[in-house]
Amino acid sequence: xxxxxxxxxxxxxxxxxxxxxxxxxxxxxxxxxxxxxxxxxxxxxxxxxxxxxxxxxxxxxxxxxxxxxxxxxxxxxxxxxxxxxxxxxxxxxxxxxxxxxxxxxxxxxxxxxxxxxxxxxxxxxxxxxxxxxxxxxxxxxxxxxxxxxxxxxxxxxxxxxxxxxxxxxxxxxxxxxxxxxxxxxxxxxxxxxxxxxxxxxxxxxxxxxxxxxxxxxxxxxxxxxxxxxxxxxxxxxxxxxxxxxxxxxxxxxxxxxxxxxxxxxxxxxxxxxxxxxxxxxxxxxxxxxxxxxxxxxxxxxxxxxxxxxxxxxxxxxxxxxxxxxxxxxxxxxxxxxxxxxxxxxxxxxxxxxxxxxxxxxxxxxxxxxxxxxxxxxxxxxxxxxxxxxxxxxxxxxxxxxxxxxxxxxxxxxxxxxxxxxxxxxxxxxxxxxxxxxxxxxxxxxxx
Amino acid sequence: xxxxxxxxxxxxxxxxxxxxxxxxxxxxxxxxxxxxxxxxxxxxxxxxxxxxxxxxxxxxxxxxxxxxxxxxxxxxxxxxxxxxxxxxxxxxxxxxxxxxxxxxxxxxxxxxxxxxxxxxxxxxxxxxxxxxxxxxxxxxxxxxxxxxxxxxxxxxxxxxxxxxxxxxxxxxxxxxxxxxxxxxxxxxxxxxxxxxxxxxxxxxxxxxxxxxxxxxxxxxxxxxxxxxxxxxxxxxxxxxxxxxxxxxxxxxxxxxxxxxxxxxxxxxxxxxxxxxxxxxxxxxxxxxxxxxxxxxxxxxxxxxxxxxxxxxx
Ligand SMILES: Nc1nc2c(ncn2[C@@H]2O[C@H](COP(=O)(O)OP(=O)(O)OP(=O)(O)O)[C@@H](O)[C@H]2O)c(=O)[nH]1
Ligand SMILES: [Mg+2]
Numbered sequence: 001x002x003x004x005x006x007x008x009x010x011x012x013x014x015x016x017x018x019x020x021x022x023x024x025x026x027x028x029x030x031x032x033x034x035x036x037x038x039x040x041x042x043x044x045x046x047x048x049x050x051x052x053x054x055x056x057x058x059x060x061x062x063x064x065x066x067x068x069x070x071x072x073x074x075x076x077x078x079x080x081x082x083x084x085x086x087x088x089x090x091x092x093x094x095x096x097x098x099x100x101x102x103x104x105x106x107x108x109x110x111x112x113x114x115x116x117x118x119x120x121x122x123x124x125x126x127x128x129x130x131x132x133x134x135x136x137x138x139x140x141x142x143x144x145x146x147x148x149x150x151x152x153x154x155x156x157x158x159x160x161x162x163x164x165x166x167x168x169x170x171x172x173x174x175x176x177x178x179x180x181x182x183x184x185x186x187x188x189x190x191x192x193x194x195x196x197x198x199x200x201x202x203x204x205x206x207x208x209x210x211x212x213x214x215x216x217x218x219x220x221x222x223x224x225x226x227x228x229x230x231x232x233x234x235x236x237x238x239x240x241x242x243x244x245x246x247x248x249x250x251x252x253x254x255x256x257x258x259x260x261x262x263x264x265x266x267x268x269x270x271x272x273x274x275x276x277x278x279x280x281x282x283x284x285x286x287x288x289x290x291x292x293x294x295x296x297x298x299x300x301x302x303x304x305x306x307x308x309x310x311x312x313x314x315x316x317x318x319x320x321x322x323x324x325x326x327x328x329x330x331x332x333x334x335x336x337x338x339x340x341x342x343x344x345x346x347x348x349x350x351x352x353x354x355x356x357x358x359x360x361x362x363x364x365x366x367x368x369x370x371x372x373x374x375x376x377x378x379x380x381x382x383x384x385x386x387x388x389x390x391x392x393x394x395x396x397x398x399x400x401x402x403x404x405x406x407x408x409x410x411x412x413x414x415x416x417x418x419x420x421x422x423x424x425x426x427x428x429x430x431x432x433x434x435x436x437x438x439x440x441x442x443x444x445x446x447x
Numbered sequence: 448x449x450x451x452x453x454x455x456x457x458x459x460x461x462x463x464x465x466x467x468x469x470x471x472x473x474x475x476x477x478x479x480x481x482x483x484x485x486x487x488x489x490x491x492x493x494x495x496x497x498x499x500x501x502x503x504x505x506x507x508x509x510x511x512x513x514x515x516x517x518x519x520x521x522x523x524x525x526x527x528x529x530x531x532x533x534x535x536x537x538x539x540x541x542x543x544x545x546x547x548x549x550x551x552x553x554x555x556x557x558x559x560x561x562x563x564x565x566x567x568x569x570x571x572x573x574x575x576x577x578x579x580x581x582x583x584x585x586x587x588x589x590x591x592x593x594x595x596x597x598x599x600x601x602x603x604x605x606x607x608x609x610x611x612x613x614x615x616x617x618x619x620x621x622x623x624x625x626x627x628x629x630x631x632x633x634x635x636x637x638x639x640x641x642x643x644x645x646x647x648x649x650x651x652x653x654x655x656x657x658x659x660x661x662x663x664x665x666x667x668x669x670x671x672x673x674x675x676x677x678x679x680x681x682x683x684x685x686x687x688x689x690x691x692x693x694x695x696x697x698x699x700x701x702x703x704x705x706x707x708x709x710x711x712x713x714x715x716x717x718x719x720x721x722x723x724x725x726x727x728x729x730x731x732x733x734x735x736x737x738x739x740x741x742x743x744x745x746x747x748x749x750x751x752x753x754x755x756x757x758x759x760x
Binding site: 037040041042043045046109110111112113140141142143144146147148149150151154194195196221223224225226227228230231248250251252253256257276368371372375403404405406409 | 491494495496497499500501567568569570571577598599600601602604605607608609622652653654655656657658659660686688689690691692693695713715716717718719722741
């Protein structure tokens, strides 16, 4: 898996960069070679990567290495800061509209998720007290109108459609209808099209000139490859986009397309789709995306830890965490990743000073269970991972659908985490006091 | 980003609109010698086509060796060499592809057949089924569609419209019903009606959703168990616009439901779909169809030779 490759490669590079002082040109070049590959594997556009790497290099060479960091970590820190800066720091909102109805047009390639996003946006606006009207202007794909009608029905939102009319006319009449019905937002779903299809792009321009939308949002699949920039530029140059919706972010893609589009067009990403259900639309957090593209788990923890292997230093830290019982789901996830990488839960435990080896017998880990657990934790917010007690019924449902599991699975994970934490706490006490272990023989970690 | 950098970026992007091979040819024509610049430009071209870092490194390394072994010194000779290499990679797996759905024809001995169509959301599964139905109905086959996407709103209606277009029959249940039951009924109906070709649609699902993949396994088990006497295939639909994630998709779907071939859609855009080189070359899944538009006739059988000829044209 790409993930492990990157992690291993970065570690390898960083092992070589041990000295202190100023970052030399060679330090930087070596580290950046790996960063470059990581970005390319994350589908960041080749030219964006090239310019980005050049910029980081310029900033990094000659920089003083912070006392607590190795040169490699220093480079990654700079990389991360620059990535975050490029993604934009702040969350972007929809434009405020002085005279309702506000008109929002959704455009994009076939299959990117426009219809679903249209319904999701409607659901979100409704939740915020607005009165949206959904407009079915995709007259080409079979049953696209029906799809929006079904979704509108589920959400109890009106859907405007007009048999036999062309999309610009549909849009025009929809806005009139919104005025008549007192709807304050008009969400126009358009047919998927290629940015090089002049005839269909002209149709979008026509819709735009007829209804003068306040927002034109490009809906982009987060799994898009190198072509993302061409697509975004195509739509942007014809329509002057105001924002982006990044869909299918609940997949395991690194999502380099987001960075590429942002770098080339400067258009802000306003929303992220994180599931198939209509409530699975989130405000987009650019800072989190920056870590995701680089491989969040590895790179950021690399900055925190000189070596990601569980060396003595780390096991001491973990032991301290155990003692203070602040072992969180993040640690849990981190451990699972380690388990996968080197299968060493027993090793890890054996590194904790003072644990009798016989307690570690009979530990079995089912990789499928690990998949499930990892998926579940990955679908939680950072806050939830740190404070699992806030995960109530509705959060559980969200996490379950985000990870493609059930609420029962989530419950199972949480209770086994709780069990683990107790066990860990006991082990922690054990390592501290050197007293008798209170934990049973059955190790609770396997979920 | 500075203005200069932006301008360079835009300039550079202009180039990617040309075909991969045209690019490579340009490089070979432009380059006076086979130096590092040449290889770097070649790498860049491949990566921009979504070939991916790993496959690109593999291709370029192989090319270097060939060049060295054959003592080639002229860039224009490299063209033929590159073409041969790509052919080799894609044709490694073409033998079994040919026997299944290749050649306008699935050979007559391949019928009756039951194909299950799988993939992530929005890649073009239903459309591909519609196109396949039209293609085979026109060739005189008795086609039966199974509306196995019981999840997405109006997915059943969408497939229904394609069935009408192709003039074939369809088995459908209510939205929200069990897809394995749809699969079961479709196969039973196919047996009773003596259908030549069953095309079973499935709901789009991300390969990372554990329970949805489990559901797909169940559907697959039903198909393989019930479709006795049918030649079963699992066709994975991939979107050419997708980047390196397509490799993960292919790996996980293959592992879950024994994918036997790939349909690569949306090649009518500017995306190159270079990721199929990795999928065919590294994962060994044969490419069977390509989608080049939204009309029924916009589905082509994938012939690696032809495909490469077209790339080089
Ligand atoms: N340009 C182009 N569009 C295509 C091609 N194949 C499919 N599409 C379009 O892509 C969109 C999505 O296709 P669907 O067939 O609905 O995709 P799906 O995989 O069944 O989608 P879900 O069932 O929602 O997961 C539709 O608008 C199709 O017309 C192709 O080869 N080229
Ligand atoms: Mg479908």
